[in-house]
Amino acid sequence: MQTNSRFHQTPEQLLSENQWVEAAKLNPVRFEPLYKKYYEQIFRYVYNRMEDVEDALDVTAMVFVKAMTKLNLYEFRGVPFSSWLFRIAMSEVYQHLKDTSKNRLVNVDVAGMRDVVDELNEDENEENKQLIIQLIGKLPEKELQLIEMRYFEKRSYKEIGEILGISENNAKVRSFRILEKLKREFKVSTNPKI
Amino acid sequence: MKRKITINRNIPSKNWINAQQDFNFVINRVNSKKNYTSKLRNWFSPTIASNWITIILLIALFN
Numbered sequence: 612m613q614t615n616s617r618f619h620q621t622p623e624q625l626l627s628e629n630q631w632v633e634a635a636k637l638n639p640v641r642f643e644p645l646y647k648k649y650y651e652q653i654f655r656y657v658y659n660r661m662e663d664v665e666d667a668l669d670v671t672a673m674v675f676v677k678a679m680t681k682l683n684l685y686e687f688r689g690v691p692f693s694s695w696l697f698r699i700a701m702s703e704v705y706q707h708l709k710d711t712s713k714n715r716l717v718n719v720d721v722a723g724m725r726d727v728v729d730e731l732n733e734d735e736n737e738e739n740k741q742l743i744i745q746l747i748g749k750l751p752e753k754e755l756q757l758i759e760m761r762y763f764e765k766r767s768y769k770e771i772g773e774i775l776g777i778s779e780n781n782a783k784v785r786s787f788r789i790l791e792k793l794k795r796e797f798k799v800s801t802n803p804k805i
Numbered sequence: 806m807k808r809k810i811t812i813n814r815n816i817p818s819k820n821w822i823n824a825q826q827d828f829n830f831v832i833n834r835v836n837s838k839k840n841y842t843s844k845l846r847n848w849f850s851p852t853i854a855s856n857w858i859t860i861i862l863l864i865a866l867f868n
Contacts, residue, residue: 639835643828651822658816662809668825676834705806714809721813748810 620691629687636682646675649693653700659718659764660704670707674700694773701756701774717755719744723762731794739797746796754789761786 620628628645635642653674658667677699678685685695708715727743728735747758760766760774772782 639832642832646828646831647826650826651819654822654825655816659814664817671825672827672831672834675831676838679831679835680838708806715806716814717808717810718814719810719812724812744810744812748808752806 622689625687625689625691628692632682632685632687632692635679636685639679639682642675642679642682645692649696650675652693653696656697656700656764657704659759660716661708662714662716666707666711666713670700670703673707674703677703690773694770697774698776717748717759718763719747720763723765727758727762727790727793730790731797733797742800743793743797746793746800750789750793754785754792757782757786758789 631641631644635645650671654667654671657670657674658664661667661670674696678696681699685692704715707713724740724744725735727747728739731743733739733743747755750758756775757771760771761768766774768782768786769779771786772779775782777785
């Protein structure tokens with residue numbers, strides 16, 4: 612499966628990015644290059660989970676406000692700064708949805724859906740796809756996060772691991788287990804006698 | 806939390822998204838938060854704390 616490789620950076624890029632972070636810790640105005648670099652990625656992440664574009668813009672701004680006010684707590688761990696921003700974005704999205712009682716959006720990407728159907732070894736017909744979409748929509752939040760990041764946002768396991776604060780291998784294993792679970796639930800739904 | 810599933814939702818263009826950037830807004834929010842926190846911190850600083858003690862003693866005296 613092809614993944615979106617924008618996240619990955621060379622060790623030199625990571626170190627130079629960390630210099631921006633250190634500069635921003637001393638002077639918030641110096642945060643601007645990081646803001647410009649990651650604004651679009653964070654907005655897309657937030658927008659994929661929220662119905663309203665205005666809400667997505669507000670939450671994106673809040674992600675950066677929070678990141679800047681808590682920047683002193685950030686520690687470089689050899690991964691892109693964006694993984695920290697994504698974690699803040701994740702919690703801001705949930706907080707906003709909780710506060711406003713709005714729907715949590717699950718944006719299913721058709722190409723990604725094809726990969727899921729393929730992984731489940733099922734025929735790619737409309738009926739199967741609809742059933743799988745329903746099953747994905749019922750997954751617990753942590754499992755849904757992983758599936759949407761992997762298949763609908765085309766993130767690599769390395770990136771998913773860094774965003775969720777788990778190892779790349781753990782992300783792979785968890786994803787495999789979720790697919791196995793979907794496979795079982797699919798069989799039960801299509802053949803209730805099993 | 807209720808969920809809503811959409812399929813292949815239209816995502817705004819890169820240009821549109823980047824046009825929404827407003828670093829000044831973010832930096833102003835950060836500064837106002839910092840001012841608030843430092844004001845709050847000042848109120849509990851030793852100098853202000855001694856003022857509080859004086860006020861409390863005066864209130865106690867007049868009661």
